[in-house]
Amino acid sequence: MNMYRHEFKNVLKSTLIWTLSIMAITIFFFSMYPTFSEEAESLKRMLEGFPDALLQALNFNITAFTSILGFYSYIFVYISLAGAIQAMVLGTGIASREIREKTADFLLTKPVTRQSIMTSKLLAAFTAIIITNAGYLSTAYLMAVIVETEGFSQGIFFMISLSLFFIQLIFLSVGVITAVLISRLKAVLPVSLGTVFAFFVINMFSKSIGDEKMGYFTPFHYFDSMYILQHETYNPSNMILAFVLVVLLIISSYVVYTKKDIHTI
Amino acid sequence: MNVIEINGLTKHYGKARGIEDVTFSVKEGEIFGFIGPNGAGKSTTIRTLLSLIYPTGGSATILGMDMIKDAPEIKKQVGYLPSEVFYYDNMKVIDLLNYSASFYKKDCSSRIKELAERLDLDLNKKIEDLSFGNKKKVGIVQGLLHSPKLIILDEPTSGLDPLMQQTFFDLLKEENEKGVTILFSSHILSEVQKLCDRVAIIKDGKIVKVEKISTLRENNYKKFHIETKTPADQEMFNFEGIKDLEMEGNSIRFLFKGDLNPIMGRIAELDIGNVWIEEPDLEEIFMHYYEKEDQGREHV
Known part of the structure; x- marks a missing residue:
């Protein structure tokens, strides 16, 4: 519990900053919706002139775009990008902290198992993600209700919103395994940004060429907001894939972390 | 009872050498020195004992418990101070x-x-x-706040001024009087000499010698420095047990190992101005062991 508190305290400030930032982007995006829906017809005409591949890549669906949920599934791509970066930075940062701050000799000579160290770190990161999602979900819902006066399917809305949590969970575990595998990780941000953007681009690419298989290589595809909108459910096979991936990554992180040598700084 | 018991501990880093077949034990209540030059394998041994790194072979027990399996339990009783501290x-x-x-x-x-x-x-x-x-x-x-039964120090004095070093040594001695066992690794031999009862000398990843500090000294060369009033004949020092003879004018220096009586008799024949007979410090003993090792290897 002492380690959990210590780790959580350390990530609290950045979690609050990330949460507030994501909330701010959400408010900003939603506040644009009334203008979009008013200009729906001319917007549709304009978008029809765009190449289809580009529209696919950007998650545009012309018919859906002018409804609140269609609009939401479009802006959600960018919110999930921000969320993914946060989660990856969090995971990489928390698991590599002892290496970066050179405090491994301090922590790992205490009477605790490496498993319990890893568990405390994961729980602290998990709490941080819960905080972000609570902040995000309430802001998004409130904004949607404010800007859309005619009502919308709350089920779909929450399904899309909740996928932020799942995407973050995946990137958190990607971050943690990255940190335990790279034995001398110095800077968290370049590694995290690089990884997240690579996956993001793969997702855009797979969509624009319509290659489903390529989508399996990027967590952004697993919870595709457009899929949720059209099918009114999560993609079941992707859901299982995501679950298996997270479990595998977390288990491997434990295994690698317990077995690895902690060298002198 | 042995607080630390190390049996054939080996650690390789890929193909690179870490430590090879390190075996020694530290008794309860002992201040045990662990000396060797930088890169000899002191930290590797200590980090393996603390299960920060895992051995390639061999085993060790601390306070009767297995160093890997019982690591958390062991660490309740262990205080550790590394050479470089980061918090x-x-x-x-x-x-x-x-x-x-x-x-x-x-x-x-x-x-x-x-x-x-x-x-x-x-x-x-x-x-x-x-x-x-x-x-x-x-x-x-x-390292000391939880009153550990075993204190492991890896080159602990770097960065401490001499006064603070003294306070630190006093603290360690006080702990030792309470029955605490101390493993003290260092490449600064004078501090080991000041503090420790026994030492293990490590070189190139292997233990060269485990010995009482006092025995190390006894079995070793004594340093002679004689000043004569008239120049002495070099032939007088053609004597078994004499090493590194240097004669410069009226000054004679050599190392001697063996029965002291005949050599004292020989010195008495000289017209002596002044005489110093010194214990070699650990540094010299240490160099001596290293030389012996190297020579041994050359003969093979």
């Missing part, structure tokens, strides 16, 4: 020490206060504002 920079000293104490299920607050006073350490400063020496003091406090 969470954004914490205050007292918060760091309280965090450290929170791992041991006992109240360490009075001990923290007492140690900080002894070492003249300001508990309210932030870690990042501390000098290297002061960080080291934090390290000493956090």
Whole structure:
């Protein structure tokens, strides 16, 4: 519990900053919706002139775009990008902290198992993600209700919103395994940004060429907001894939972390 | 009872050498020195004992428990101070020490206060504002605050000024009087000499010798320095047991090992101005062991 508190305290400030930032982007995006829906017809005409591949890549669906949920599934791509970066930075940062701050000799000579160290770190990161999602979900819902006066399917809305949590969970575990595998990780941000953007681009690419298989290589595809909108459910096979991936990554992180040598700084 | 028992401990880093078949034991209540030059394998041995790194072969027990399987249980009784100390920079000293104490299920607050006073350490400063020496003091406090039964020190004195070093040694001696066992690794031999009962000498990853400090000295060369009033004949020192003879004018220097009586008789024949017979310090003993090892290897 002492380690959990210590780790959580350390990530609290950045979690609050990330949460507030994501909330701010959400408010900003939603506040644009009334203008979009008013200009729906001319917007549709304009978008029809765009190449289809580009529209696919950007998650545009012309018919859906002018409804609140269609609009939401479009802006959600960018919110999930921000969320993914946060989660990856969090995971990489928390698991590599002892290496970066050179405090491994301090922590790992205490009477605790490496498993319990890893568990405390994961729980602290998990709490941080819960905080972000609570902040995000309430802001998004409130904004949607404010800007859309005619009502919308709350089920779909929450399904899309909740996928932020799942995407973050995946990137958190990607971050943690990255940190335990790279034995001398110095800077968290370049590694995290690089990884997240690579996956993001793969997702855009797979969509624009319509290659489903390529989508399996990027967590952004697993919870595709457009899929949720059209099918009114999560993609079941992707859901299982995501679950298996997270479990595998977390288990491997434990295994690698317990077995690895902690060298002198 | 042996507090530390190491059996054939081996660690390879890929193909690179770490330590090879390291075997020695440390008795309860002993201050045990572990000496060798930088890169000889001292830290590798210690980090393996603390299960920071895992051995390629061999085993070790600490306080009768297996160093890997029972690591958390062992660490309740172990205090560790590395040569370079790093802590969470954004914490205050007292918060760091309280965090450290929170791992041991006992109240360490009075001990923290007492140690900080002894070492003249300001508990309210932030870690990042501390000098290297002061960080080291934090390290000493956090290594001792839970009153461990075994203290493991890996080149602990770097960064401490001589006065503080003395206080630190006094602290260690006090702990030792209470029955605490100490493993003290160093490449500075004079400090090992000052503090330790026995030493293990390590070179190139292998233990060269485990010996009592006193025996090491007894079995070793004595340093002779004689000043004569008239130049002496070199032939007089063609004597078994004499090594490294240097004669310069009226000054004669050599190392001697063996029965002292005949050599004293020979010296008495000289017209002596002054004479010094010194114990070699550990440094010289150490060099001697190294030379012997190298020569041994050359013969093979």
